[in-house]
Every structure is written in structure tokens, then in C-alpha cells.
Amino acid sequence: MKSKGMWFLLTGILIGGILVLLAVLFNGTWNHNNNMNQDHMMGNDSSTGQMGDHMMGNGGPTGHGATQNLQASDEPTQPLPIPTALQPDRVTGDTVYYTVEATKGTSRFFKDGKKSETFGYNGNLLGPMLELPKGKTVVIDTINRLDEPTTFHWHGLVIPADMDGGPHQAVAAGKHAQVRLDIDQEPSTLWFHPHPMGLTAEQVYKGLAGLLYVTDDAQSGLPNDYGVDDIPLIVQDRLFTDNGELDYDAHMNVDGTTGDTILANGVINTTFDVQTETLRVRLVNGSNARNFDFTLSNGENLIQIAGDGGLLEKPVPLKTISLTPGERAEVLIDFSQVEDDVSLEADGVTFTTFRVGELDKTSIDIPTTKTRERSTDEKADRRLTLFGMGNMVSINGKTFDPERIDIEAKRGDTEVWEIENKPDMMGGMTHPFHIHGVQFRVISRDGSPPADQEKGWKDTVAVAPDEQVKIELTFTKTGTFMYHCHILEHEENGMMGQLKVTE
Numbered sequence: 001m002k003s004k005g006m007w008f009l010l011t012g013i014l015i016g017g018i019l020v021l022l023a024v025l026f027n028g029t030w031n032h033n034n035n036m037n038q039d040h041m042m043g044n045d046s047s048t049g050q051m052g053d054h055m056m057g058n059g060g061p062t063g064h065g066a067t068q069n070l071q072a073s074d075e076p077t078q079p080l081p082i083p084t085a086l087q088p089d090r091v092t093g094d095t096v097y098y099t100v101e102a103t104k105g106t107s108r109f110f111k112d113g114k115k116s117e118t119f120g121y122n123g124n125l126l127g128p129m130l131e132l133p134k135g136k137t138v139v140i141d142t143i144n145r146l147d148e149p150t151t152f153h154w155h156g157l158v159i160p161a162d163m164d165g166g167p168h169q170a171v172a173a174g175k176h177a178q179v180r181l182d183i184d185q186e187p188s189t190l191w192f193h194p195h196p197m198g199l200t201a202e203q204v205y206k207g208l209a210g211l212l213y214v215t216d217d218a219q220s221g222l223p224n225d226y227g228v229d230d231i232p233l234i235v236q237d238r239l240f241t242d243n244g245e246l247d248y249d250a251h252m253n254v255d256g257t258t259g260d261t262i263l264a265n266g267v268i269n270t271t272f273d274v275q276t277e278t279l280r281v282r283l284v285n286g287s288n289a290r291n292f293d294f295t296l297s298n299g300e301n302l303i304q305i306a307g308d309g310g311l312l313e314k315p316v317p318l319k320t321i322s323l324t325p326g327e328r329a330e331v332l333i334d335f336s337q338v339e340d341d342v343s344l345e346a347d348g349v350t351f352t353t354f355r356v357g358e359l360d361k362t363s364i365d366i367p368t369t370k371t372r373e374r375s376t377d378e379k380a381d382r383r384l385t386l387f388g389m390g391n392m393v394s395i396n397g398k399t400f401d402p403e404r405i406d407i408e409a410k411r412g413d414t415e416v417w418e419i420e421n422k423p424d425m426m427g428g429m430t431h432p433f434h435i436h437g438v439q440f441r442v443i444s445r446d447g448s449p450p451a452d453q454e455k456g457w458k459d460t461v462a463v464a465p466d467e468q469v470k471i472e473l474t475f476t477k478t479g480t481f482m483y484h485c486h487i488l489e490h491e492e493n494g495m496m497g498q499l500k501v502t503e
């Protein structure tokens with residue numbers, strides 16, 4: 001009798017606790033700096049699973065709740081804008097000087113819509129492309145012309161932490177800061193975006209994102225005529241008000257802000273006139289939270305030649321290329337056998353149409369790279385557990401604390417990290433895991449070797465629910481670097497830690 005009463009009491013407490021947690025979860029009132037009690041959350045998966053499904057309604061496999069479905073837009077098409085290749089202020093010897101200003105502007109996204117306030121680098125929306133020649137030093141004067149702090153983060157660049165533009169390098173409104181970047185990594189498509197504490201997701205959503213191309217003469221076999229046979233596509237999803245305005249506050253979702261409309265280089269429904277048989281497209285998933293599956297409307301392959309940090313071991317023909325927020329892929333599209341227009345689709349929705357006319361012959365020679373073979377059962381030096389959703393996200397049970405160093409390492413060390421995505425009671429979601437200051441190799445996914453398109457340098461890696469991804473990284477630069485989930489709202493909610501590399 002006595003033990004039965006106790007059992008009821010305990011069950012009551014457990015159910016009560018779960019209800020409180022659910023209430024906190026859906027109200028979004030959890031204190032950001034609280035370390036969540038992970039064991040408690042995980043305690044009773046089976047009994048809460050059903051309740052979760054019921055409450056969440058139509059959450060898709062990778063998200064919870066209010067994930068917007070992408071819709072084709074009937075906006076009239078416009079030529080794809082190609083971001084300006086930023087001209088250096090000057091070049092002296094081995095140093096290239098640029099100026100990058102974060103500014104406020106306005107943009108009209110719909111022909112009959114109202115203008116929105118947007119942010120851009122050196123313009124109204126998005127930013128220019130900066131060429132970073134391998135082996136050179138690039139000095140950038142960064143200027144914050146916003147009314148709020150920002151930072152200038154060079155995503156994917158292997159540089160010391162004090163130049164990296166993480167949350168510790170805030171530039172106050174109206175201030176300047178100069179960075180010196182020694183470019184010493186493989187040719188690749190990187191990007192830059194803000195990273196200030198609490199404002200990253202909103203500033204990116206409003207338009208702050210630009211391109212960084214690490215270049216090297218050795219890549220001459222690939223199409224590299226910028227804007228002609230080598231084009232960038234910064235792909236983002238956005239939600240608009242009935243007036244056609246962007247309104248982050250109205251649409252912000254703690255689990256990742258998604259939209260129903262796809263933009264390529266900031267524009268809805270774009271066209272690009274193909275002039276050469278082979279087109280090189282540099283895809284950047286610049287969305288706050290959405291994973292994109294890219295396909296061609298004619299069902300042909302995209303040939304992926306590079307990932308986040310440079311070339312792949314070999315070109316990989318793929319019907320579908322999946323990118324999580326922050327990831328990039330360079331692809332070649334072969335138009336030599338194509339007569340009609342071909343569209344690029346994300347999740348089956350057309351957003352950029354390639355118009356094919358007379359094509360110049362191209363002869364290309366695809367360079368490749370060799371990655372070091374690592375055994376898939378390499379022992380992990382560290383284990384990082386990604387967990388949660390919405391406001392209750394964590395890494396190893398902790399939320400971000402700028403005063404706490406989570407991982408210490410020595411410069412020159414090589415480590416194997418195992419990143420695990422622990423599913424939550426709703427089944428969990430994919431977290432794109434990103435590390436500053438390094439390019440790493442994927443060693444294994446759930447014990448199997450990575451797919452060919454992940455055999456190359458990476459700085460952001462998708463980790464699906466219940467998946468374990470092993471990576472190998474070598475620390476070559478010193479300072480305190482961030483690692484985090486690149487769903488920007490998760491990052492804001494504390495799904496971020498600090499890695500300190502010392503001499």
C-alpha cells in the first residue's frame with residue numbers, strides 16, 4: 001500500500017514536471033542563460049512522445065511547429081543580380097586593402113509591395129564579393145553604420161580569434177575596426193556575416209551577408225569568369241508581410257525563422273542567361289534556419305566539385321544537393337546537351353531559371369584534392385552532445401556563457417571530435433554544427449565513411465537526430481573561438497560554446 005502511494009506521488013511529480021517543461025517550451029519564456037536539466041528532459045521519452053506530436057501538429061521531419069513550406073512565387077522574373085566584386089582601396093606588395101561598411105538601406109522585394117528596411121554591406125542588401133588571394137594579407141577597414149552593435153565574422157576563414165569577428169569583437173554603432181587577415185588556405189567559397197550577441201539572427205535576416213572567395217592561380221582549369229561562367233547564389237528563405245515587407249520581429253521563431261519565399265542573391269524569381277557550356281555555381285545556404293535540397297528541373301545531375309572549404313577528392317554527380325544553414329557547395333552544370341531553359345529548385349520550388357541560348361564551348365579541367373584517410377573507428381578525444389529545440393537548446397547540457405571556456409586546446413594539436421545529436425521528445429531536428437577558426441574533415445557518420453561530397457574541407461556539418469558525426473580538426477590559430485549550431489536562433493538561444501587555443 002505504502003509503496004503504491006509513493007509510486008502515484010512520483011508519477012504525479014514526473015508528469016507535472018513534464019507539463020511545466022512543455023509550457024515553458026511553448027511560451028518561450030525560458031531564461032537563456034539557464035543550464036537546462038537535460039536528464040530531466042530526457043527522462044521519459046516514450047510517455048511524452050505522443051503528447052508532443054499531438055501538440056506540435058504538423059512539424060516536419062527536420063523542424064518543429066511553424067516551419068513554413070516553400071511556395072513558388074508568381075512575381076515577374078528579374079535578372080539574377082551578381083554581387084559586385086569589391087575593388088580594393090589599394091594594393092601594396094602582398095597586401096590588399098578593402099573597406100566594408102554595414103549600412104541600413106531599403107529594399108523592395110515585390111513589384112507592388114512596400115519597401116522594407118534592410119541591411120547590407122556597402123549597399124542596401126547583402127554585400128559584395130571580396131576576393132582573398134591565397135598567400136596575401138588582406139586588410140579590411142570595417143565600419144558599422146548601423147544604429148546598433150555588429151561584428152564582421154569571416155565564416156570559414158582560418159585566422160586568429162581576435163580577427164574572426166565573433167561575439168567578442170563587437171564594433172559599436174558608428175565605429176570602425178581594422179582586421180588583418182593572412183590568407184593561408186585552399187581556394188574556396190566562404191562568406192561573411194554579423195555575429196553580435198543577441199542580434200545575429202535579426203541582422204542576417206535583414207540582409208547582412210557577403211561572399212569571400214579564397215582564390216589561387218592553381219584553379220585555372222575551372223570556369224572563373226565572375227558573373228559570366230562562375231556565379232554565386234546566396235539562397236535564403238524569407239517570410240513577408242501582406243505589404244511585402246520583411247519583419248523579423250513579427251516572424252521570428254525561436255526554433256529557427258523560416259519563410260515561404262526563396263531569394264537568390266536577394267531577389268525573388270531570378271533568371272540567368274547562360275553563355276557557356278559549363279556553368280560554375282557557388283551555392284551558399286544563407287538562410288537563418290532552413291535546410292535546402294537543390295535539384296535541376298530537367299532531372300540532370302549537378303556536379304559538386306567543392307564543399308565549404310575547398311575542392312572534393314573527386315567531382316561528385318548528384319541529383320540532389322542538400323545544404324544546411326551555413327554550408328556551401330560549388331557545382332558545375334553542363335548545358336551542352338540542353339536546349340530548353342532549366343531551373344534550379346529548392347525543395348522542388350523553382351527560384352532561378354537558366355536561360356540557354358548560343359553557348360560558348362568550354363574546356364575544363366577539374367582539379368581535385370586528396371584527403372587523408374582516417375579509420376572510421378578512430379577514438380574520439382571529445383564528445384559534444386547537441387540537444388534540444390526552441391529556447392531550450394544546449395551543447396553538452398550547457399548554454400552559451402561568454403565568460404566560460406568550454407574546450408581548451410594547444411595550437412598544433414589534432415583532435416577527433418564526436419558530435420552527437422541527442423533526439424528530444426519531439427524526435428529532434430538537424431543541427432548544422434559550425435566551428436570558427438578551423439577547416440575540418442568528416443571522418444564518419446554513424447560509423448560509416450562520409451559520402452563523397454563530404455570528402456573535402458568543411459566548417460559546418462549537418463548532424464541529424466540520433467546521428468553521430470566524427471570530425472578531425474587541427475588547431476593552427478590561437479584565441480577564443482566559437483562553435484555553435486548555425487540555425488541562427490539556436491545560436492542566439494545559447495547553442496554555442498567556446499574553444500580556447502593557446503600556444
Ligand code: C2O
Nearest residue numbers: 155195326434482
Ligand atoms: Cu557563420 Cu559563428 O558563424
Ligand code: CU
Nearest residue numbers: 154155156436
Ligand atoms: Cu563562422
Ligand code: CU
Nearest residue numbers: 431485487490
Ligand atoms: Cu540547432
